[in-house]
Every structure is written in C-alpha cells, then in structure tokens.
Amino acid sequence: MTAWSDPRQLGAPPSPPDLIVRVSEERARGMRMVLPDGEPATPRPRLRIGVLAATAAVLVIGLVAVSRWSTPQEPAAEAAARGACDMNTETRALLMTGSFLLATACAQEPSAPYEPAPPVRALGANELQEGAWVYRVGRQGGRITYEPVHTLERVGTGPDAEWRSVDVRHNPIARGPGWQGQLRADTVYYAADGLTPLRHAHHDIRGGRERWTLTATFGPDSVHSVSDYLGYGGVPRQRRETSAATQRDGAPMVLAVHDPALGMLLRRLPLEAGWSGSFRVGPFGDGWFREESLRVDGEETVEVPAGVFDCWRLTMTPPFPPYDYRIWVTKDGQLLVKTLLGPEGRALERVLVSASPESR
Amino acid sequence: MAATPRVTSPDLIAQAREGSPEALEAIYVQHGDALMRLAYHLTGSRADAEDVLHDVFLGLPEALARYQERGAFPAWLRRVTARVALTRLRVARRRREVTLETAGDPGQAPPDEALARRGELERAIRKLPATLRAVFVLKEVEGLSHAEVAATLGIRLGTSEVRLHRALRKLRAELGEAR
Numbered sequence: 001m002t003a004w005s006d007p008r009q010l011g012a013p014p015s016p017p018d019l020i021v022r023v024s025e026e027r028a029r030g031m032r033m034v035l036p037d038g039e040p041a042t043p044r045p046r047l048r049i050g051v052l053a054a055t056a057a058v059l060v061i062g063l064v065a066v067s068r069w070s071t072p073q074e075p076a077a078e079a080a081a082r083g084a085c086d087m088n089t090e091t092r093a094l095l096m097t098g099s100f101l102l103a104t105a106c107a108q109e110p111s112a113p114y115e116p117a118p119p120v121r122a123l124g125a126n127e128l129q130e131g132a133w134v135y136r137v138g139r140q141g142g143r144i145t146y147e148p149v150h151t152l153e154r155v156g157t158g159p160d161a162e163w164r165s166v167d168v169r170h171n172p173i174a175r176g177p178g179w180q181g182q183l184r185a186d187t188v189y190y191a192a193d194g195l196t197p198l199r200h201a202h203h204d205i206r207g208g209r210e211r212w213t214l215t216a217t218f219g220p221d222s223v224h225s226v227s228d229y230l231g232y233g234g235v236p237r238q239r240r241e242t243s244a245a246t247q248r249d250g251a252p253m254v255l256a257v258h259d260p261a262l263g264m265l266l267r268r269l270p271l272e273a274g275w276s277g278s279f280r281v282g283p284f285g286d287g288w289f290r291e292e293s294l295r296v297d298g299e300e301t302v303e304v305p306a307g308v309f310d311c312w313r314l315t316m317t318p319p320f321p322p323y324d325y326r327i328w329v330t331k332d333g334q335l336l337v338k339t340l341l342g343p344e345g346r347a348l349e350r351v352l353v354s355a356s357p358e359s360r
Numbered sequence: 361m362a363a364t365p366r367v368t369s370p371d372l373i374a375q376a377r378e379g380s381p382e383a384l385e386a387i388y389v390q391h392g393d394a395l396m397r398l399a400y401h402l403t404g405s406r407a408d409a410e411d412v413l414h415d416v417f418l419g420l421p422e423a424l425a426r427y428q429e430r431g432a433f434p435a436w437l438r439r440v441t442a443r444v445a446l447t448r449l450r451v452a453r454r455r456r457e458v459t460l461e462t463a464g465d466p467g468q469a470p471p472d473e474a475l476a477r478r479g480e481l482e483r484a485i486r487k488l489p490a491t492l493r494a495v496f497v498l499k500e501v502e503g504l505s506h507a508e509v510a511a512t513l514g515i516r517l518g519t520s521e522v523r524l525h526r527a528l529r530k531l532r533a534e535l536g537e538a539r
Contacts, residue, residue, distance in 0.1 A: 007500040010482060012400040015392030016410060023388075023417045024381040033419030036447065037426060038440035041514030342381055 021145050025137070025348060028341060031212075128163060128194045128267065130154060133335075134353045136305070137169075140346055146170055146184075148350075150263065155189075162198065163190040165264060195268055263336040266329050271296055271312050293317045302328050302338055304351040309337050373433060377424040384417055391434060395441045401497040402445040404486040412445045439512045442498065446513070449490045484534040492527035499524050 132151045138144040148169040154161045167186040183205040189198045197218045204212035209230075216225040222243055229238040269277065276295035293316065300313045309330045316325040326347075328338040335355065340347040375383035395416065399409035416437075427436055485493060485501075498509045499520070509520045 007481065007485075007496075008503060010401065010485075010501055012393075012397035013406050013409070015388065015396040015413060019410060019414055020385050020388040020392070020417060023414060024384065026418060027379065027381065027384075027421075031418060032422060033415045035416065035419040035423040035440055036443040038423065038436040038443075039426075039428060040431070040439070040511035042511075 018139075018143065018145065021139050021142075021348065024342070025145065128152060128264065129333075129357075132356045133263075134355075135350050136353050137348065137350045140340075140344075140349050142346075145348070147353075152264070160192050162192060163194055164188070165190065190264075195264060266314075266327070266336055267334040269294075269334070271314075271329070271334060273298070299331065300328065304337050304353075306337065306352040306354050309335075311337060370429075373424060373427070373429075377421055377427075379421040384420060387420070387437075388417060391437055394434070395437065398438060398441055398497070398502060399445045401485065401501050402442060402494060403449060404493075408448060409445075412441060412448060415444055416441050435508070438502070442494070442512050446490070446494055480535060481531075484531050487534060488527055488530055492523050492530065495520055495523040496527040496531070 130153045132149065135148045135150070136144055137146050137148060146169045148167055150165070150167045152163060152165050155164045156162055165186075165188045167188075169184045183203075185203045185205075186200065188200045190196060191198055197216075199218070200214070200216040202212070202214040203210060211230055213228045213230070214225065216223050224243045225241070227238075227240045227242070265279065269275075273296060276293070278293045295315055295317075297313045297315055300311050302309055302311050309328075310332070311328040311330055312334070314327040314329065316327055324341075326340040327336065329336050335352070337352040339350040342348050372383050372386055376387055392413065396409055396413055399412040400406060403409050403412060420440075423440060427433075485496060488496060494513060495509055498504045498512060499506065504512070506517050506520045506524075509515075509524075510517045513520070515523075
C-alpha cells in the first residue's frame with residue numbers, strides 16, 4: 001500500500017459529553033429504543049429462507065382455508081355467551097408491542113413499599129393557582145441541558161372549566177442536523193377538580209421536524225395511549241396503541257401523567273413530617289405505568305435562582321434503584337423548586353428560575 | 361474525555377441492565393469515544409454518529425437483557441453499534457437521503473501533508489458503497505479480523521475478504537485520481 005495506507009490513524013470527533021445526559025433524561029421520561037442483537041451473526045442463507053418462508057405461507061393459507069371450509073362458523077352472540085371474545089384492544093396492543101416490551105413493563109412494576117397515596121379525586125380540597133414557572137435543568141456544575149417552562153391555566157368557563165397544563169422544554173445545547181432546535185412539549189388537560197387527567201399530548205420536535213408524538217385519553221378505569229415514533233435517524237416509523245387499567249385490585253389508583261403533572265401532584269398531597277405514599281406515574285412511551293414511592297425526609301431551606309425557600313425535602317423512589325429523585329417543594333404552597341437525579345456533585349439538577357405570580 | 365481502561369465489570373453491566381444512569385454513564389465514559397469513532401466512520405457524518413450513539417445508549421439496558429456474556433463486552437457493544445449504524449444507512453439509502461459531510465473545514469488548509477493525506481482517505485472512504493465501507497472500516501480502521509467482520513455483519517468470511525478487496529481497489533482508484 002502507499003502513503004495513505006494507515007487507516008487506523010484516521011481521526012474522529014470525540015463522543016459528546018452531554019449526550020449521555022440527554023439519554024439519562026429521556027430514559028427517566030420513559031423513552032426506549034429497541035436495538036439489534038449484539039451476538040455474533042451467522043450468514044443468512046437467503047435462498048433457503050425464501051423457500052422456507054414461501055412454503056410456510058402456502059401451508060398457513062391452506063390450513064386456514066381448510067379449517068374455514070370444514071368448521072361451521074359460530075355465531076358471535078353464542079361465542080360471547082360462552083366467554084369467547086374477539087381480540088380486544090389490549091391483546092392487539094400487547095401483540096403489537098411484543099413480548100420484549102411487555103416483559104420490560106412487567107419487570108418495572110413491583111409492588112411499592114408504601115401505602116397508596118389518597119386517590120386524586122380526594123385531593124381536590126386545595127385549589128390550584130394559575131401561573132407560569134421557568135426552570136433550568138443541567139448537570140451540576142455543567143451546562144444547561146434544557147429550559148422547561150410550565151404554565152397552568154383554566155380553560156373554559158364556569159365550574160366545569162378544565163385545567164390546562166403546558167410544559168415546554170427547549171434544549172439549547174442540542175447540536176447537529178438531527179438535534180438542532182430540539183423542543184419537547186407536554187399538554188395535559190385535567191378535570192375541574194384539578195388532578196384527574198383527561199387528555200395528554202406529547203410532542204418531540206428535532207431539527208424542525210416532529211419525531212415522536214404520544215397521546216393519551218383517560219377513562220374512568222383505563223387509559224388508551226397512542227405512541228407514534230415518526231421514523232427518524234434510520235429508525236423506521238413505529239406506531240403503538242396500548243390500553244392500561246388505572247385500577248388495581250378493584251381500588252382506584254392514584255394517577256398522574258409524568259412530568260409536568262408531578263409538580264401538580266406534589267402541590268396537592270397532604271405533605272407533613274413523616275408522610276409517605278405511593279402512586280402510579282405514566283403513561284410512558286409504550287403505554288405502561290410505573291409505581292413511585294414518595295416520602296418526606298425532613299425540612300430544609302434551599303436557595304435557587306428564584307429565591308430562598310423553606311422546603312419539604314422528599315425522596316421519590318421508583319421500582320428500580322438507583323433512580324432516587326430528591327425533591328424540594330415549598331412548605332407554603334408546595335411549589336416544586338428543585339430536583340436532583342443522580343449522585344451529589346454530578347446529578348441532573350432542576351431549579352426554579354422564576355415564578356409568575358411570584359411565589360413566597 | 362479522559363482515556364480510561366476499557367474493563368467493564370460484570371457489576372457495572374448488571375447495574376446498567378437495571379437502568380442505572382450512573383452505570384450507563386460509566387460505560388459511556390469507557391466506550392463512548394471508541395463507539396463514536398466506529399459510528400462516525402460507518403455513517404460518514406458526525407451528526408449521524410451522535411444519533412447512533414444516542415440510540416445505542418437509549419436502548420442499552422433492555423438490549424443488555426439479551427447479552428449472553430459469551431464474549432467480550434466491548435466486542436458485543438461494537439457489534440450493536442455497527443448494526444444500529446448500518447440499519448440507519450440502509451434506511452437512509454432507501455430514502456435516498458444519504459448526506460455525507462466534507463472532511464474538516466474546506467476553508468482551512470491542512471497543516472501538513474500527513475493530515476492532507478488523511479483527509480483524502482476519509483473523503484475516499486465516504487465515497488465507498490455502504491457494504492464495502494462497512495467491511496473496510498471494521499477491518500482496516502477498527503482492526504477486526506475477517507471472522508469478526510463476518511460475525512458483525514452476518515456475512516460469510518469469504519464475502520468479507522472479497523468486499524475488502526473491492527473496497528481497496530476502489531480506494532486506490534479514487535486516491536489515484538485525487539492526486
């Protein structure tokens with residue numbers, strides 16, 4: 001070979017240090033990616049697979065045709081009477097999601113160590129306040145990863161006016177054509193009582209294009225989610241519909257749509273020294289929920305850009321450690337002012353920058 | 361990022377499998393640069409390489425559930441990354457959206473001849489068809505054996521040798537024209 005023959009000396013850009021921060025934050029929000037197998041692959045005998053596939057297809061078609069021809073069709077009413085049923089939405093969703101994702105969801109839902117917190121419908125005593133809150137999120141001592149702005153307002157008129165919570169997060173350090181202008185937004189509508197979710201829409205926009213949407217519609221006992229990865233970066237489009245029960249053992253579960261509803265939930269819980277409770281957070285990308293446990297660890301005065309606040313210090317423990325979320329909410333009004341995710345010194349930190357109306 | 365020994369303990373893998381962000385970060389610190397280099401040379405684009413890395417780490421805990429620990433962890437991680445990058449290339453090719461960045465800043469002259477040659481080689485590699493580039497990058501840039509290249513790409517050993525031969529022939533022609 002000639003002078004160019006040392007390809008191992010070829011340079012490459014270093015791995016961006018903030019990429020793993022984005023990944024951790026997205027995983028904490030429930031985003032996942034199905035990767036190809038990493039085991040050594042054997043060459044694909046294309047012709048043999050083609051022949052086998054064609055043979056299998058012919059056999060299946062033949063079997064279906066024979067069974068339909070030879071078996072009288074059972075009327076739907078009779079089938080229903082003996083307990084048979086059509087493939088329902090949940091079954092279809094599970095089939096679409098696949099056993100891998102089902103296993104993931106099941107593995108992440110062990111029982112919580114605390115008694116369930118009061119159902120959301122019982123938390124309506126304190127009225128929520130309209131307002132806007134600006135946060136800043138980034139690795140401690142590092143750059144800002146994104147700047148969430150959370151607004152809460154009443155929409156409609158009269159006693160049935162719904163609450164609308166909008167959470168917009170802009171990532172100022174996202175680079176490259178695939179990431180530039182990254183913007184994520186959650187809009188959640190709540191019933192007039194302030195904490196019963198009705199509808200949730202999540203939008204993920206990168207490089208000026210919508211990449212992922214998630215919409216959820218809540219019924220009295222279940223939630224129906226549609227997750228649509230619109231296909232980007234070599235990943236084909238993936239659309240999934242799932243339905244999940246919001247009751248367990250006949251008792252209604254405390255239900256919250258994750259971030260930004262966490263802040264609203266915290267404002268309505270009957271926090272006091274020694275309080276603990278558990279609740280379900282979700283739905284995440286594939287329509288699953290996870291059980292979170294929350295306890296009040298003590299009181300603390302914290303300083304954030306928005307001011308100095310006397311706070312309850314809480315720990316939220318998801319089912320798999322070490323995802324412990326440390327949370328500070330004001331004792332007066334239970335406004336979320338600070339969160340830490342990860343080890344002290346290099347945790348992902350969220351702090352309140354400003355509040356309107358100004359919080360005490 | 362500081363160079364760290366590429367030994368990933370079973371404990372760390374177990375923690376990452378459970379979704380620990382600290383364990384994922386530790387693996388990223390250990391292997392991020394090597395994986396970025398692989399993804400960059402396979403995709404030919406820094407932005408695509410970053411997206412590949414992002415996707416790999418976003419799905420790593422669930423993928424580790426299928427890691428059988430039969431071979432070395434770095435090799436497993438490299439195969440996953442290569443396959444994510446190649447899937448990305450395949451889809452982009454179907455959409456005819458392959459965008460290859462030019463090496464370096466065209467406004468700046470390379471400081472010396474060696475760098476200039478390196479730049480020429482990078483440009484020539486990016487012009488290779490994806491199938492040939494994958495074999496060339498894994499064999500010549502990453503230093504894998506033909507058996508490992510074949511296992512990574514799911515091709516026969518002989519196919520790997522033939523593709524490398526074709527890639528080298530094309531590179532020679534390309535670089536000959538460039539001079």
